[in-house]
Amino acid sequence: MTLSLIVLAAITAQRLGELILAADNSRRLKAQGAYEVGARHYPLMIVLHGAWLASLWAFGWSRTVSLPWLGVFVVLQALRIWVIASLGRRWTTRIIILPDADRVTRGPYRFFPHPNYAVVVGEIAVLPLAFGLPIIAAVFSILNVGVLWIRVRTENRALRSLNNAAISAIEGT
Numbered sequence: 199m200t201l202s203l204i205v206l207a208a209i210t211a212q213r214l215g216e217l218i219l220a221a222d223n224s225r226r227l228k229a230q231g232a233y234e235v236g237a238r239h240y241p242l243m244i245v246l247h248g249a250w251l252a253s254l255w256a257f258g259w260s261r262t263v264s265l266p267w268l269g270v271f272v273v274l275q276a277l278r279i280w281v282i283a284s285l286g287r288r289w290t291t292r293i294i295i296l297p298d299a300d301r302v303t304r305g306p307y308r309f310f311p312h313p314n315y316a317v318v319v320g321e322i323a324v325l326p327l328a329f330g331l332p333i334i335a336a337v338f339s340i341l342n343v344g345v346l347w348i349r350v351r352t353e354n355r356a357l358r359s360l361n362n363a364a365i366s367a368i369e370g371t
Contacts, residue, residue, distance in 0.1 A: 201263045202329065206255055209325065212275075213251065216282075220291040227288065232296040236352035239345065240292055246345055250322060250338045258329035267328035274320045280305055281314045293353050295360065312353070315346055 199207075224234070282289045284305025288296065306313035322342045326335035 200260070202259055202261050205263060205268065205325075205328070206259060209254075210251060213247070217291065219282075220289070223287050223290045224292055224294055227290065227294045227296055230296060231298075232294045234292050234294055235356040236293045236349065239348045239352065243291070243345055243349070246338070246341055250334075253334050253338070254326060254329065254331070257331055257334065258326070261329045261331070264328050264330065267324055271321065271324045271328055274317055274324060277306070277313070277317045278321075281317060293349070293356060295356050297360065301357070301360075312350060315350060318342065319346070 228234075284307055285302055288294075288299070288302065301307075310316070319339070319342060323335045323339045326332070326338070
C-alpha cells in the first residue's frame, strides 16, 4: 500500500470515527437538556467536507506525498486531538448549546474562541498540498470560508444569547 493510500484511509477512518463520536455526544447533550442551533447549514458542511475528501481520493490516491506538508498536517491532527480532548463530551460537529453549562476555557480555548475552526481551515488547505493538489486546496479553502462565515456567526450569536440570559438572571431582569 502506498503512502498516499495510507494517508487517505487514515483520514477517512478518522472523519468517520469523529462523526460517530459527535453523534453520541450530541445525543448525550440533548438528553441533558441541550438544543441545537444552526441546523440548516449543517448539511452544507457535510457536503463540503465529503466533497473535499472525495476529491482527495479521486485525484490524490496515486500521487507522491510531500513529507513536509504531511508533517504540517500531522501537527494539525495533534491540535485537533487537543481541541476534542478539551471539549470532552461536549465536542460535536453540530452547534449544541447546553444552557446551564459554563463555557469551555481550557486547552486551546484559553487562547481564542474557535480553535477547532482554525484547525479545519489548515487541514482543508494543507492535506491537498501534501498531495500536490493546490487547486483543490484553493477551491475548498474558499468554499470553507463561506461555510465558516455562516457557522461562526451562528455559534457566536448563540453564545451571546446565553451570556445575555446569564447577565439578565444575575441582574434579576
